[in-house]
Amino acid sequence: MKRLFILCLLLISIQIYADELLTLHGNAIQGGILIGNIHENIEKVFLNYEEIPISEHEFIIGFDRDEKLRHILTLVLQNGKMETIKFFITKREYDTQRIDGIPAKYLEEPTEEELINRLESESDTLKKTRKKLYKNSNIYFENFTIPIENGKVTGVFGSNRILNGIPISPHNGYDIAASEGTEIKAMSTGVVALIGDYFYNGKFVLMDHGSGLSSIYIHMSRICVEKGDYVLKGDKIGEVGSTGRSTGNHLHWGVGWKSKRIDPRLILNNKKLFLTLKKY
Ligand SMILES: [Zn+2]
Numbered sequence: 001m002k003r004l005f006i007l008c009l010l011l012i013s014i015q016i017y018a019d020e021l022l023t024l025h026g027n028a029i030q031g032g033i034l035i036g037n038i039h040e041n042i043e044k045v046f047l048n049y050e051e052i053p054i055s056e057h058e059f060i061i062g063f064d065r066d067e068k069l070r071h072i073l074t075l076v077l078q079n080g081k082m083e084t085i086k087f088f089i090t091k092r093e094y095d096t097q098r099i100d101g102i103p104a105k106y107l108e109e110p111t112e113e114e115l116i117n118r119l120e121s122e123s124d125t126l127k128k129t130r131k132k133l134y135k136n137s138n139i140y141f142e143n144f145t146i147p148i149e150n151g152k153v154t155g156v157f158g159s160n161r162i163l164n165g166i167p168i169s170p171h172n173g174y175d176i177a178a179s180e181g182t183e184i185k186a187m188s189t190g191v192v193a194l195i196g197d198y199f200y201n202g203k204f205v206l207m208d209h210g211s212g213l214s215s216i217y218i219h220m221s222r223i224c225v226e227k228g229d230y231v232l233k234g235d236k237i238g239e240v241g242s243t244g245r246s247t248g249n250h251l252h253w254g255v256g257w258k259s260k261r262i263d264p265r266l267i268l269n270n271k272k273l274f275l276t277l278k279k280y
Pocket of ligand 1: 155
């Protein structure tokens with residue numbers, strides 16, 4: 001009898017799964033990501049009419065800090081039929097962080113020609129590398145972990161910043177202060193897309209998690225991986241430091257989906273069901 005009950009449950013759950021055309025999990029909010037699982041009959045997915053790579057019936061989409069709220073997802077089935085889903089994401093309010101008394105050298109824009117050339121070349125290399133990874137349709141990530149577990153959070157995503165009374169660009173990452181040498185872990189599985197020692201970033205690691213998802217870890221004292229390395233979630237990639245333009249030992253952890261800036265804190269909490277579309 002018990003076995004029959006389990007069998008019935010199993011059949012019901014298979015039936016439910018087979019009926020689903022799409023499920024979206026994550027945070028439908030500015031700075032959030034949604035992970036989609038689709039029925040095997042779906043051939044293509046478009047977000048706002050732009051094709052999204054699919055890997056093993058899964059895809060990811062993300063929303064920028066100030067992303068528009070209305071979106072259209074289009075699913076193209078093998079039989080040529082189309083399903084269109086319109087949805088809204090939630091608007092966010094961001095805090096303002098005021099810091100005074102920062103030494104001027106941390107805020108000045110460089111004027112020497114040699115340094116300007118260096119900055120241009122560094123920014124160019126980063127842009128080119130990012131563009132290349134936007135096109136990678138593989139999905140390496142499965143789930144996510146925080147790069148430093150017991151650090152002190154000193155900066156959150158999206159906050160407007162006023163330094164010494166002057167507004168600067170909003171903060172696009174998550175800052176975790178920890179002592180020099182503290183281990184920094186990869187937030188998820190992926191490939192090391194770029195490492196370097198740049199003027200602003202200091203020693204950094206940029207990781208490609210597939211399908212446009214990337215993470216960057218900056219101001220390290222030591223880098224423990226090489227470009228091209230395949231790294232598993234939680235593997236050590238470097239150590240905390242204060243290299244580049246940084247006022248103290250901390251990790252600035254940034255997450256991106258294509259050119260959009262994603263809130264690292266939200267990526268850790270992406271299991272929430274947002275939407276289910278049943279097969280008609
Ligand atoms: Zn930061």
